[in-house]
Amino acid sequence: GNSVTQMEGPVTLSEEAFLTINCTYTATGYPSLFWYVQYPGEGLQLLLKATKADDKGSNKGFEATYRKETTSFHLEKGSVQVSDSAVYFCALTPNQAGTALIFGKGTTLSVSS
């Protein structure tokens, strides 16, 4: 079956620290991979995505590379800001039309100044 595992939180960092949130997946075939972010009191927003092996998704200073050999899609940011405090969800969808996203459990990031 398809599943996503991400590191347990919460992750607490100081401003300008380096961030890594690990995400690994299990899937049949070649899924598309996503990172979504949920700011306090808001809905989910797509942060970045990658649709095939070795693709790197990037947005707002965040990056993640689709690693088929390690079935991973780790999220990284070189220097976090207080405004990055949110819950981050790793997700996948099998490459079939109309299929839903499968989410990891989410990782809460708290950045202090």
Added chain:
Amino acid sequence: GAVVSQHPSRVICKSGTSVKIECRSLDFQATTMFWYRQFPKKSLMLMATSNEGSKATYEQGVEKDKFLINHASLTLSTLTVTSAHPEDSSFYICSAREVSGRHNEQFFGPGTRLTVL
């Protein structure tokens, strides 16, 4: 572009009553909409997949008679929680998938917080 709205954003109701939640794609057509439930500090659980003009497909363990889903048009899906009970209190989120383009990308509504007293 690609905005999804949900209404209401927050609702409080008495046990035994029914509540309807609307999910609209504002600037695109969505053949497929998904309904998720989010528990505190937990991930999103897919409840059902809603296709325009046909019956929804429910995930295992989700009561179709309790959570009625209607996808009447390419821009509107509704979730009705019938005879709500306190254990139905949760954050309900919909997402919509575009008819064309943006392969496999879904756009999420802001969610609806349901509290059943």
